[in-house]
Amino acid sequence: MSDCTSILIDYFNRHIPLNKEEEAAVKVLFKERRIRKRHYLLQEGDICVNNSFVVSGCFRMFMVDKNGKEHNLQFSTEDWWISDLYSLFKREPSKLYIEALENSIILYTTIDELLQLFEDYPTFSHIFRILTQNALASQQQRILQYVSSTAEERYLCFAQKRPELLHRISSVQIASYLGVTPEFLSTIRKKIAKS
Amino acid sequence: MSDCTSILIDYFNRHIPLNKEEEAAVKVLFKERRIRKRHYLLQEGDICVNNSFVVSGCFRMFMVDKNGKEHNLQFSTEDWWISDLYSLFKREPSKLYIEALENSIILYTTIDELLQLFEDYPTFSHIFRILTQNALASQQQRILQYVSSTAEERYLCFAQKRPELLHRISSVQIASYLGVTPEFLSTIRKKIAKS
DNA sequence: CGCGACGTTGATTTGCCTCAACGATTGTGG
DNA sequence: CCACAATCGTTGAGGCAAATCAACGTCGCG
Secondary structure (H helix, E strand, O other): OOOOHHHHHHHHHHHOOOOHHHHHHHHHHOEEEEEOOOOEEEOOOOEOOEEEEEEEOOEEEEEEOOOOOEEEEEEEOOOOEEOOHHHHHHOOEOOOEEEEOOOEEEEEEEHHHHHHHHHHOHHHHHHHHHHHHHHHHHHHHHHHHHHHOOHHHHHHHHHHHOOOHHHHOOHHHHHHHHOOOHHHHHHHHHHHHHO | OOOOHHHHHHHHHHHOOOOHHHHHHHHHHOEEEEEOOOOEEEOOOOEOOEEEEEEEOOEEEEEEOOOOOEEEEEEEOOOOEEOOHHHHHHOOEOOOEEEEOOOEEEEEEEHHHHHHHHHHOHHHHHHHHHHHHHHHHHHHHHHHHHHHOOHHHHHHHHHHHOOOHHHHOOHHHHHHHHOOOHHHHHHHHHHHHHO
16 A cells, blocks of 8 residues: 655645655654545534645535535645635634545645644745635635626636546536536537537 | 824734734834725736735725626725735736725735734734635635525625625625626615515 | 436526616716 | 716616426436
């Protein structure tokens, strides 16, 4: 059985080179966990205490509205992070769910270990500040897109940014991410194929 | 003429008590500026280099879509911050505008001064990490609301959270924030008044 | 083989937009 | 201080994007 931490260390090195001490800290702190398809990493009401890195597999983060409908906010595959950053840092109950769409492997730490890591090695504090900014930026992009694009435009944008997900994820999930019904996604696809 | 920095210091003290040194640093670093109604603090393409605290007045942050339509993302009044956090930290050109809706007074620093402040006084680093988390949280809330509520529900929610803005801001601006036309906001209001 | 999940299609409905028109209010120049 | 223009909120008619509901074919799987 392979040691997944090397994948995470590679990931960090692609952002900011780590020294040997820092690499060792990653090896110590991050723990491996397997999640089976359809199992949950987080459910509404839980406080999100873990920050998780996806080694392999695929997750979706979603909320359930008052009519019981699900709305996907994010998909996370290899080399992405998956957690409710708000619940994680505020230590408040989450309004979100995180579900594995495939059998997956993650590396995770608790928020307390992470904060300790920040204190011990400023490099990580720096990396995670950037990650938070990226999260902020991508959320801003989603809002801007939502208020200014049609469903078809949102689909085309998604297809361009995450082409590999089109085949990997069911269209029910993609429709939920785009904010349309699966039926309407189907008509969008038909229309695009024609043109 | 009054010194506005005391207002900002009060604001900080309400979050985390400052010591004398920290208060002095605020006095040195933050500069006052008056912005007249209809003037811009930021325009698309600019890199947002200033982080601004609203002492008095009111601002709106908005984007312009490809059809030339404006979409308000945020209103900031007294005791709020106003800046494009993404452009500020990434030092990339902004896609947003910030406009004064009233004659206003702000206190601002450049991003470089702010980062220096973080290094010198960890307290501020802590406060601003919380502010970034709050920004993330409120953006998440907006997305969740957008995908799961009708315009009427969004209006009721806005009216509950920011009742004072209903009279302070024109309905054109409120409609733009809610993502509807002013005409439709009007019909929403009529319907609510009836029930 | 039969069942359930999934993607597709069509008919109908609905939420919201567009456009046009109208009084009321505000601002401005003479 | 008035006259006029400009802006703002409202109302209504008509249209479109997307939802809902129902039905059907296909596929993988027990």
